[in-house]
Amino acid sequence: MIPCPPPEAKRRSRRIVALLITVGALLLVFCVLSGPSGFGLPAIRTRTGYDILLLRLNRIATGLIVGAALSCAGVVFQALLRNPLAEPYVLGVSSGAGLGAACAILIGFGSAFSLFLLPVTAFIGAILALLIVLAVAGGTRASVYNLILSGVIVSAIASSILMFLVTTARSQEMHSVIWWMLGNLQPATYGQMVITAVVVVAGILTAWLIAPQLDTLTLGREAAHHVGIRTARMTAVGLVLGSLLAAAAVSLAGLIGFVGLIVPHVMRSLLGPGHRRLIPATAIAGGIFLAVCDAVARTVLAPRDIPVGVLTALCGGPFFLFILKWRGRRGWVE
Amino acid sequence: MSVAALSFQGVSGGYRRVPVFKDLSFSIAAGTLCGVIGPNGCGKTTLIRAATGLLPHISGNIELFGQDTLKLPAIQRAQRVGVVPQELSTPMAFSVEAIVAMGRTHALGRRGMLSAEDHRIVEQAMVYTDVMEMRKRPFPELSGGEKQRTVIAMVLAQQPRMILMDEATSHLDINHALEVMQIVERLNRESGVTILMVSHDLNIAAEFCDRLLLLDAGTLIADGPPAEVLTAERLRHVYHCDVQVQPNPISGSVMVTPTPRLAPAHSGQGTRVHCIAGGGSGEEVLRRLHLCDYSVSCGVLNEGDSDSQTAHALGIQTVLEQPFSAVSAEAFVAAETIVRDAQAVVVCPTPFGPGNAVNLDLALRAREQSIPVFLAAGVTERDYTPDRRATKDAARLIEQGAQEWDSVADLFALLQSRGTTA
Numbered sequence: 001m002i003p004c005p006p007p008e009a010k011r012r013s014r015r016i017v018a019l020l021i022t023v024g025a026l027l028l029v030f031c032v033l034s035g036p037s038g039f040g041l042p043a044i045r046t047r048t049g050y051d052i053l054l055l056r057l058n059r060i061a062t063g064l065i066v067g068a069a070l071s072c073a074g075v076v077f078q079a080l081l082r083n084p085l086a087e088p089y090v091l092g093v094s095s096g097a098g099l100g101a102a103c104a105i106l107i108g109f110g111s112a113f114s115l116f117l118l119p120v121t122a123f124i125g126a127i128l129a130l131l132i133v134l135a136v137a138g139g140t141r142a143s144v145y146n147l148i149l150s151g152v153i154v155s156a157i158a159s160s161i162l163m164f165l166v167t168t169a170r171s172q173e174m175h176s177v178i179w180w181m182l183g184n185l186q187p188a189t190y191g192q193m194v195i196t197a198v199v200v201v202a203g204i205l206t207a208w209l210i211a212p213q214l215d216t217l218t219l220g221r222e223a224a225h226h227v228g229i230r231t232a233r234m235t236a237v238g239l240v241l242g243s244l245l246a247a248a249a250v251s252l253a254g255l256i257g258f259v260g261l262i263v264p265h266v267m268r269s270l271l272g273p274g275h276r277r278l279i280p281a282t283a284i285a286g287g288i289f290l291a292v293c294d295a296v297a298r299t300v301l302a303p304r305d306i307p308v309g310v311l312t313a314l315c316g317g318p319f320f321l322f323i324l325k326w327r328g329r330r331g332w333v334e
Numbered sequence: 335m336s337v338a339a340l341s342f343q344g345v346s347g348g349y350r351r352v353p354v355f356k357d358l359s360f361s362i363a364a365g366t367l368c369g370v371i372g373p374n375g376c377g378k379t380t381l382i383r384a385a386t387g388l389l390p391h392i393s394g395n396i397e398l399f400g401q402d403t404l405k406l407p408a409i410q411r412a413q414r415v416g417v418v419p420q421e422l423s424t425p426m427a428f429s430v431e432a433i434v435a436m437g438r439t440h441a442l443g444r445r446g447m448l449s450a451e452d453h454r455i456v457e458q459a460m461v462y463t464d465v466m467e468m469r470k471r472p473f474p475e476l477s478g479g480e481k482q483r484t485v486i487a488m489v490l491a492q493q494p495r496m497i498l499m500d501e502a503t504s505h506l507d508i509n510h511a512l513e514v515m516q517i518v519e520r521l522n523r524e525s526g527v528t529i530l531m532v533s534h535d536l537n538i539a540a541e542f543c544d545r546l547l548l549l550d551a552g553t554l555i556a557d558g559p560p561a562e563v564l565t566a567e568r569l570r571h572v573y574h575c576d577v578q579v580q581p582n583p584i585s586g587s588v589m590v591t592p593t594p595r596l597a598p599a600h601s602g603q604g605t606r607v608h609c610i611a612g613g614g615s616g617e618e619v620l621r622r623l624h625l626c627d628y629s630v631s632c633g634v635l636n637e638g639d640s641d642s643q644t645a646h647a648l649g650i651q652t653v654l655e656q657p658f659s660a661v662s663a664e665a666f667v668a669a670e671t672i673v674r675d676a677q678a679v680v681v682c683p684t685p686f687g688p689g690n691a692v693n694l695d696l697a698l699r700a701r702e703q704s705i706p707v708f709l710a711a712g713v714t715e716r717d718y719t720p721d722r723r724a725t726k727d728a729a730r731l732i733e734q735g736a737q738e739w740d741s742v743a744d745l746f747a748l749l750q751s752r753g754t755t756a
Contacts, residue, residue: 083425226412
């Protein structure tokens, strides 16, 4: 007897996937069409029009990469920590990456060089933050609460150091760090974009490969151990993976919050918690979400550009509060 | 199949290198349905954690089907042993089917896919535990019984040769607990799966298990068929509580029931007992004696002492002294008058200092008149008199035939065997 889910359930999930693809495609078209120079396709035949289109496509690509990385990191952290509020930020990973990247900017290795250095220093910062958090919380077998508590504290410390560095920096550097701390999808160099894209795609693929293990780890480490998962190793792999994705995103676009919170939750409620489908779906949806946020951010106050991090925080803050309350009622965790 | 399913050889295990159990040795033959019982904190759950390598043991050797549990690769370990926990929870709304399929984790291919054969096994497990109709329902929304059946299906899908159950029925009502146990029993009888269940429910353990291991404070007290292990005397000693053990005509095993405190066999029938207490040491003794219909008196106590408050609340006749004062001659004489009429004197585990050590003289006077005296053991550790007077008095009391007791249950057994007849 081969299991076959009831046809109506299958049809429903197919319909949702089809709908998501259609909506996603439409949103991407919207992103291409919108910009500070006005809504509509720029005149490609003119030099300016071509440049504008290139600029928009560039920003969309950055948005797709960064959004995918942040939301995928969110999914991984939420599964490993069994906590709906887990995000690269909660673990202190983003702040660590931010501090690492800011050091590279402030020390100023020369702008061309520092662009290649950014992802590396961001990853070093992220991993250091993660190691400190784990050491304080008690290793990979640490309880969920210890982990989150120490994450919040390390995050606060990293932010303070960052602020200190910013206030003691020269004004020009300060401006670039602050702009970057707010999060934006200003086109980076192609080289940096390609490096980041490769890292992000590899990371998402790895997350997809360990999806069944992530499913099982939501039962808790003890139950996962009993069905044959090397929990300490798998948790370490997942945490490094999440940090890598977050660091890649931070190095490319600065600190953009809440994408890793909103997108996984929305996709989970649409597609169910199984990570095999959730991870690719969340990656695509996260990318599109950030690209759309950016399209809105660059058109609303045109010709002024709002940092996209401001917009995601405006959407994400209330969402965070909603989940906090909803979780209390529904007993999301434990 | 001569290799034992699970064997412990001189194993000590616990947390942060503080052993919960010490030098534990036993082995469980493949195909048995064995139970582990014992009071809270005796090391039952720690034992299961050690057996699966979740909590590395401190010393000794644990083997699963002839292989060191700590050296077994995760996948091979999962093929040998599955665990049904007390409660399983996931924060995410996985369907019942998805949860059961997690039992096949050890069979996942390189790309993390399950084969058609794996799906068939999952389906079979769901049929076996009767969760097939709710396969699409979110696991967190199920009732306790449905959840446990789903978890058993998950462990079945794992196809282990041995299943460890960690108080798996303790959150369930009688009906659902029996249902779960029947599934497990059928598995054991039909498929020869070895079962080791940790349980608080002595009756379920007695009914379903072929063999019981009784643990107390980390040591193996008894090991054998339920009828041999579950004796009233042994359970009273381990659980510090009186029980009756009767044959269970339906299951052919035995049945354990706590003895009601006011049962006729227990009644003090108005026997006059004088208690020497203080500092809260006598609260339980006073309360239990009073409940069991003894005619109780108490003293000498200081006013405001927690024992004096208990005595007052129970309406027990008490000889009182001023707060924070040494026992005066007058109070002593008053107490002595009461003791003279008593049929037994109980000395509670009271700390003795210069102020109240004189109370032990009351017990000595009682012995002079051949009134039985029951002395809480360990006076030496509670002796705060500068001249070790209490220790000396206690030794004299023992010399003169006073009997020592450890727990309140012991005391009651002594009172019944001697106190009322003397």
